[in-house]
Amino acid sequence: MLKEVHMPKLSPKSDQYFFGSWLKQPGDTVKVGDVLFEVETDKVISEVQSQENGILKTQDAQEGQATNVGDLVATIEVS
Amino acid sequence: MIYIPVTSTNIYQNFALEYFLAAEKRFKEPVFMLWSTTPTVMLGKYQDALAELNLNYIQQQSIQVVRRYSGGGTIYTDAGGCQFSFIQPQSTTTISFDTYIETIQQALLDMNISAEKTSRNDLTIKEKKFSGNAQYNHQGYTVHHGSILFDTDLEQMYDALHVDDMKLRSKHIASIRQHTINLKTIRPDLTMADFKTRLIRNVRATFAQHDTYHLTAAERQRVMHLAETLFEDESFIFGKTPHTEISKKHYFPGGGLVQFDLNVNHGILTDLRLTGDFFSNLDASHFAQQLIGRPFRPATLKRPIQQALAAYPILGIQTEDLLDLLFS
Structure with a gap:
């Protein structure tokens, strides 16, 4: 089954974040708590962790681009 | 609260110490530290280092990068300022600066320094x-x-962070320039040492319980290792930006117009075009081939530019002029 990962709300002030970098690549095994990617907002670098066990299927956000709260960021194949 | 005295002014070691405390030592209580640096620019x-830093000036003045x-913008720090660090378990996934800034604000108020917190989480x-x-x-x-300007060399700060107008394209967070002030102008009676002693005392006083912790010899060794492998890594410092396109031109009186159009990928010069109306037998394409593939920094490009100009001089234009144009 494919689970979607959406951009969580991290800042009380802003809903648009700078997508910094991916820490997992498509095909990588991911576990709950693994850091998937990091974003910058309001001078803070935040790590976003996986809520699923599975395999990262797609990266749907690009490094260096703006991403909004709720945007589809990735999909994870869970068994 | 745990207070850790820091005597090092080595920025790489001090950032490594913060990281060590968050990633490996992981105290349950908040840690507080106050420290200073040698002249340093922090991205x-x-x-994008190329958008923020006057790299030629920084190299000439031996400023650390x-x-x-x-996150956030580039700052300049030196022995006339201080840095404070708070490291603690993350209490919420929502970002909050208030507790930390209010602690510093109160500690300053106890020294009769009344500061305002801005919406960008600065103190003014x-x-x-x-x-x-x-x-x-x-x-x-x-x-x-956070940083505090007490008696920082503001002129050097301006020069190190002043980048000439140029066309630059890359995906990066840009700094916001603001007017600055040294606290010594508010409290000229205080020395830097007095200020730091009182700041530490006042911050500690805001916590009901506080202890002092000194790193063991093994922990200091570990911090040195993290400094070398993480924070001194030039590919991390200069190679973080995937792709930068830069176009710079300047008219040199007595020499003519020189224009560089170049691409830098992860800190490496990948394309360069030299054009202009200067007088020289220099083959622009051959000149470019001598530079492409090298790290795009003054120290690595100086020698090949010198060699190229020794063989084919440009009338009225020296190596330093070209380095200034490329990196200032």
Whole structure:
């Protein structure tokens, strides 16, 4: 089954974040708590962790681009 | 609260110490540290060094360059300023600066320095900034750090962070320039040492319980190792930006117009075009081939430019002129 990962709300002030970098690549095994990617907002670098066990299927956000709260960021194949 | 005395002014070691405390030591209580640096420019994690720094001046003045793990803009620090760090377990996934900034604000008020907090989480006096703050969250810990200008060389700060107008394209976080003020102008009676002693005392007083912790010899060794492998890594400092396109031109009186159009990928010069109306037998294409593939920094390009100009001089234009144009 494919689970979607959406951009969580991290800042009380802003809903648009700078997508910094991916820490997992498509095909990588991911576990709950693994850091998937990091974003910058309001001078803070935040790590976003996986809520699923599975395999990262797609990266749907690009490094260096703006991403909004709720945007589809990735999909994870869970068994 | 745990207070850790820091005597090092080595920025790489001090950032490594913060990281060690968040990633490996992981105290349950908040840690507080106050420290200073040798002349240093600190880039935010996703900033483009080429857009923020006057690299030629920075090299001439032996200013250290470091990239933070936190966000925000570029700052200049030296022995006339201080940095504070708070490291503690992340209490919420929502970003908050208030507790840390209010602690510093109160500690300053106890020295009769009345500061205002701005919406960008800076501290100001009469709308002039003397403290900026940034954070990173790592493995469930928050590292909050900030700078305080007390008696910093503001002229050197301006020169190190002044980049001539140019066309630059890359995906990065840009700094916001603001007017600054040294706290010594508010409290000229205080020395830097007095100021730091009182700041530490006042911050400690805001916590009901506080202890002092000294790193063991093994922990100091570990911090040195992290400094070398993480924060001194030039590919991290200069190679973080995937792709930068730059176009710079300048008219040199007695020499003519020189224009560089270049691409830098992860800190490496990947394309360069030299054009202009200068007088020389220099083959622009051959000149470019001598530079392409090298790290795009003054120290690595100086010698090949010198060699090229020794063989084919440009009338009225020297190596330093070209380095200034490329990196200032």
